[in-house]
Amino acid sequence: MNDTPRTKKRDTSRKHESILNGAIQVFTEMGYDNASMDRIADVTDVSKRTVYNHFLSKENLFQAVIAKFLEEQQILKQIDYDPAKSMEDQLTAFANAELFLINSPSRLGLSRVLTSVFIRDIDYARMTRAKYASPHEPLIKWLIAAHVDNKLHIDNPPLAARVFYAMIEGALTWPALFQHGINTDSIKPLMDELIITFITRYRIVV
Amino acid sequence: MNDTPRTKKRDTSRKHESILNGAIQVFTEMGYDNASMDRIADVTDVSKRTVYNHFLSKENLFQAVIAKFLEEQQILKQIDYDPAKSMEDQLTAFANAELFLINSPSRLGLSRVLTSVFIRDIDYARMTRAKYASPHEPLIKWLIAAHVDNKLHIDNPPLAARVFYAMIEGALTWPALFQHGINTDSIKPLMDELIITFITRYRIVV
DNA sequence: TGTTAGTTAAACTCTACGGTGTAATTAATC
DNA sequence: GATTAATTACACCGTAGAGTTTAACTAACA
Structure with a gap:
């Protein structure tokens, strides 16, 4: 008091x-x-x-x-569904948020250190992460909104979110950690390909 | 002599x-x-x-x-194209090879240690890995064969291989490292979804 | 201006570990 | 059975770093 x-x-x-x-x-x-x-x-x-x-x-x-x-990290993941924008653009926004978080020089080095500590004590890692909101949550909400808006066909939003983040982390996050960051231009073809792959899977067939 | x-x-x-x-x-x-x-x-x-x-x-x-x-690792990635088998089954074989490599208890702990060392000195990591064959090579060859056999439409095999391994590593490899391995049954829905997603992207449209 | 929470410098303790030196011992090969 | 490469036990060196102690000092606040 x-x-x-x-x-x-x-x-x-x-x-x-x-x-x-x-x-x-x-x-x-x-x-x-x-x-x-x-x-x-x-x-x-x-x-x-x-x-x-x-x-x-x-x-x-x-x-x-x-x-x-981790508190800084949490802030930057909020992206809301916008019916006026294309699926590609909005999913690209999710990918770009990830890219920014991992790729900004001030964060990349510390991300490495955190990763190397967490991987050595995974129970401690899990406890620590449990204190923060699930990082998939904003995308799951977005996917549900896109489904309701009849733009994507998503039966299982959490599963689809896992697919999306599996691709993003496999393609961006981990490679960035093991290189000196990611060259934004050179990653673009792969990012586009991933988003097309994702949309092709869940698009509404006319 | x-x-x-x-x-x-x-x-x-x-x-x-x-x-x-x-x-x-x-x-x-x-x-x-x-x-x-x-x-x-x-x-x-x-x-x-x-x-x-x-x-x-x-x-x-x-x-x-x-x-x-790393020498042990290299051996288990060889899977050749078999025109008699379905795309699903063969891609699942690639995924299972990855799952086996990361998930076998004798390797998981050491994978963690290696990762934590490599992530702390990424130039050393790159030098070390350069001594071994590119881990995507067998899949690239397989994709080319599937394309030639008119089963998948792959314009850019290395890019498609990156998409595949981005999904697999994002979904299997990294989660396994940060947990006590992966439960083979509980990962199956996601693995199936990933393979469907991949095939949907590159299937031949009739 | 006096009080004192907070800061400083520096010496110090304790523990740990990488790596070495050595003299004695063991065991494979002849 | 003699030779000697390989091994052992063990003391030892140097370094390094986490955390503490103490006495002097500084500056915010009453």
């Missing part, structure tokens, strides 16, 4: 934030294991003790980094 | 092999960073010094593990 508890007299949120950003930088450069708390303190221009005053442990600090990363 | 050089008097290949297997076990359990040479020596029932007599360094030993893993 008290926004400014008496135990904390000063506002340290700026320092907190800058340590977090320093940590993002160092984790991105070095990965989790090779990132050192000393280096994070250096980069942030802060004493190591201060880092430990703000975050209990390296693990704890990394959790904060993950949280920030 | 000399199969048994004079500098090496005894056959130590069995010990070599068992160290390699111990290393596979420990790397699988602990990941690269957390695997220790002491533990590998322990597990193999061999002195640490002997490990270093057979492998120059931890890095070197890990390379040997990778090589063994």
Whole structure:
């Protein structure tokens, strides 16, 4: 009930934030294991003790980094059905959202680090992801709307969404992680082909 | 020209092999960073010094593990076109090969470790993979054969192969890595849907 | 201007691990 | 059975990093 508890007299949120950003930088450069708390303190221009005053442990600090990363991610996936636009354009918008998320240089490095940590402890990965909304949800809603609008024939929207994201992740997300990002132009033929493939499967046969 | 050089008097290949297997076990359990040479020596029932007599360094030993893993992988991808069988069945065979490779318990753990190492050093990953045949090659040959046999209409076989593997990897490979494998039965509807989707795109319209 | 939460620097502890050196021991080959 | 390549046990080196301690310092707020 008290926004400014008496135990904390000063506002340290700026320092907190800058340590977090320093940590993002160092984790991105070095990965989790090779990132050192000393280096994070250096980069942030802060004493190591201060880092430990703000975050209990390296693990704890990394959790904060993950949280920030996944919250940003969640925002950019909202695309609503628009009856005025073509199926191709709207599905391309979904694909482009994915492409943007994985391909922006500021996120790509951290995506790699997260992936390499998550893949080493998949139960922890699942727990972490469970805190956030299912990433397929917006597309599922879109598919239902397209079906109701008589533009696509979708009996099983969650299954169709899995098909779509299987293609997108297989074609964009994972290749981007294993290369230095994806060249937007050179991926276009494959992206178009995927969307045609998807629409061909679910179009209304006249 | 000399199969048994004079500098090496005894056959130590069995010990070599068992160290390699111990290393596979420990790397699988602990990941690269957390695997220790002491533990590998322990597990193999061999002195640490002997490990270093057979492998120059931890890095070197890990390379040997990778090589063994990828060589096994390469063998299981050969599927030839058979005009007597349906498209569905043959494409399912390609998908099943992938499913087997990723899903067999003895390989899954090591796949995770490899992935987490490769994703941390993608140039090294690319160099390593360059030593092995392109994993799409057998499918490309199959697609060309199906086209020639007038069963599918494939203008651009490499592109179609990318579409196929994008779907398979997005639907099977990556989910398997991030779960405790894939339940073969529960994945079947999605696999069938993917293959129908693929065939619908490239079928010959009568 | 005095109080004190928050910060700093630096030395320090503890643990872990990669890799080496060595002298003694084992066992395959002659 | 002698030779010697291979192995073993074990102490050892150097490095590195997580987290702590302490005493001095700084600046926000009363």
